[in-house]
Amino acid sequence: MNTQVGSIIYECIDEKWFTTESKMDENGKAIPPLAQNNPKRIIVAIVREVIGPFINRSDDPEETINIRMADGRKIIEIPARKMKSKEKLLGLRLARAFGTVPEGYEYNAIRSAEMLKNPNSIIFGDTVVDGNEQAMLPARVSYSSSYSIRERSDLTQRLTHNALSEEGTMWDREAKKHRTSLFTTEYIKPGALFTSLVTLDDPTPETLMHLLLCLKETRYGAQTSITGPNIKNHIVAIMACQIEPPVSSYTISESSLDLVDSITKDSLAKRVINSLENYPGDVLHGNELGALLSKLDEVEESGLEETYRRLKADSENVWEYSGFGGKNRKRSRGKKKEAVE
Numbered sequence: 356m357n358t359q360v361g362s363i364i365y366e367c368i369d370e371k372w373f374t375t376e377s378k379m380d381e382n383g384k385a386i387p388p389l390a391q392n393n394p395k396r397i398i399v400a401i402v403r404e405v406i407g408p409f410i411n412r413s414d415d416p417e418e419t420i421n422i423r424m425a426d427g428r429k430i431i432e433i434p435a436r437k438m439k440s441k442e443k444l445l446g447l448r449l450a451r452a453f454g455t456v457p458e459g460y461e462y463n464a465i466r467s468a469e470m471l472k473n474p475n476s477i478i479f480g481d482t483v484v485d486g487n488e489q490a491m492l493p494a495r496v497s498y499s500s501s502y503s504i505r506e507r508s509d510l511t512q513r514l515t516h517n518a519l520s521e522e523g524t525m526w527d528r529e530a531k532k533h534r535t536s537l538f539t540t541e542y543i544k545p546g547a548l549f550t551s552l553v554t555l556d557d558p559t560p561e562t563l564m565h566l567l568l569c570l571k572e573t574r575y576g577a578q579t580s581i582t583g584p585n586i587k588n589h590i591v592a593i594m595a596c597q598i599e600p601p602v603s604s605y606t607i608s609e610s611s612l613d614l615v616d617s618i619t620k621d622s623l624a625k626r627v628i629n630s631l632e633n634y635p636g637d638v639l640h641g642n643e644l645g646a647l648l649s650k651l652d653e654v655e656e657s658g659l660e661e662t663y664r665r666l667k668a669d670s671e672n673v674w675e676y677s678g679f680g681g682k683n684r685k686r687s688r689g690k691k692k693e694a695v696e
Contacts, residue, residue, distance in 0.1 A: 358665055359658040360651065361560035367639055367647040372397065372595035374557045377672075387672035388559055389477055389495065396599050397558040399566065400592040400627045402620055403438075403501060403549040407585035408542040410576045411437065419541050421507045426612055431507050433549060435498035437576065442569040443479040449568055450475040453663035455670070468679040474666035477673050478555075478562055490679055495556045496566060501549040502608040504618050510547040513540070548623055550604040551588075561665045567651060591624035593644060596636030606630070 357365065361375075374393050377385040411419050411433050420432050443462075450456045456473040465471065465483050468490035475481075480494030503510055555566055573584035594600075611618075611626055628640045639647065654662075674680065 358561060358661045360564045360654060360662045363650045363654070364560040364563060364647070366650075367643060368397075368593065368595055369637065372637070373559055373563075375559055384676075387669060387676055389557065389562070389669050389673045390676045391557050393557050394597040395557055396594075396596050397555040397563055398592075398594040398596065398599065398631070399553045399555070399570065399590060400594065400631060401551040401553065401570065402589045402591050402623050402627070403433075403551055404587045404589060404620060405543050405545050405547040405549075405585060406573075406587050407545055407583055409547075409585045410540060411543055412541070419507055419511050419543060422502075424609060426609075428505075428612070428615075429507050430505070430608060431503040431510060431543065431547070431549070433501040435500045438501065438551060439479070439496075439498045441575050442572050443475065445572045446475040446479060446565060446569045449565065450663065450666075453660060453667075455663050455667040471679060472671055472674040474562075474565060474663070474670040477670040478565060492673075492677070495562070497554045497556070499552045499603045500605070501551045502604045503547060503549055504608050504611045504614050504623065505547070506615075510543055511541050512544050513542075548618060548620060550607050550623060550627055552603060554599055559665075559669065561662045561669070564651065564662055565666060567648070589620060589624070590644070590648060592628050592631055592638055592640040593647075594631045594636050594638045596634070598635070600631060600634035600636070602630045602634070 364373075372395055374388045374391050374395055377387050378391065380386050411431065413420055413434075420434065421429050422432050423429050447456065447460075447462055450473055456475065457470050459466075460470045460473065464485050465481060466485050468483055468488050470476075471481050471483070471490060471492050476492055478495050480492055480496075482491040483489065553566065553570075555563060567590070570588045570590065572588070573586060574581075575586045607623075607627055607630055610630070611623070614622055614626065624640075628638060631638050
């Protein structure tokens with residue numbers, strides 16, 4: 356029986372692209388939908404617009420992550436983990452709000468396989484990292500890194516900061532002079548645009564709904580996630596396919612040298628859509644996509660509760676099918692695994 360969300364999605368995306376029924380394995384054991392490995396993919400294409408100062412760095416405290424393209428452009432690269440971790444955290448908050456996360460679950464500090472019995476872990480993947488059990492779930496959603504079209508030098512700005520005293524000023528009472536604890540930070544400026552492709556394997560309407568809700572995240576980065584919204588995600592296409600096409604944010608940037616001097620959200624969205632339409636599958640965009648997203652935004656709380664009840668049941672079935680509910684689970688004998696963002 357379809358959920359309300361399922362009925363809305365099926366109006367726009369053919370049901371054949373979703374995995375909704377259990378099937379039997381060679382031993383007559385039921386394989387739940389989210390444990391299958393069918394050639395079904397849903398790709399959500401996004402244009403990410405920077406709307407507030409955003410810091411994107413790794414080991415260099417003063418330099419934005421970047422790469423040099425073959426055409427000479429030095430563009431910004433945002434590693435996939437920087438987007439996925441924030442969206443996974445929003446997914447965790449959503450799952451908690453609808454009562455589908457075991458009590459005691461702590462992001463990146465999972466102590467038992469029992470904590471993996473939740474839809475967010477099933478969709479984004481998770482690992483026991485701080486206990487004596489050995490258990491992990493592979494992600495059913497994959498991310499590509501995001502690349503700019505324009506050069507880093509055009510999209511960033513270096514600002515010099517000074518450390519404040521406890522009184523919130525730069526005055527040093529003991530030295531009776533202004534503090535000079537200066538440091539420089541490079542920000543990505545508002546207005547910068549990045550493309551991003553997120554792929555959902557063996558989707559159900561409910562897992563797609565969860566992913567779309569996670570893409571409403573607006574706070575990214577580590578330091579800048581506490582300064583308010585800094586990225587707005589524009590979903591520009593949803594592609595249903597069997598084989599994921601060789602299209603990534605990098606290939607889009609590589610083929611978009613002509614957009615450098617005249618790039619807009621619309622022109623970049625068109626480039627993304629055209630790239631996906633070159634390959635087999637159904638691509639939803641424009642007014643049809645807008646209509647679907649509007650209908651999903653209008654789903655009332657009862658419809659969302661129904662969605663998360665289905666997600667909870669599906670995740671519990673995957674957990675049991677994966678053998679985590681057995682009495683003879685493996686115990687970890689080595690070092691504790693570290694969480695990966």
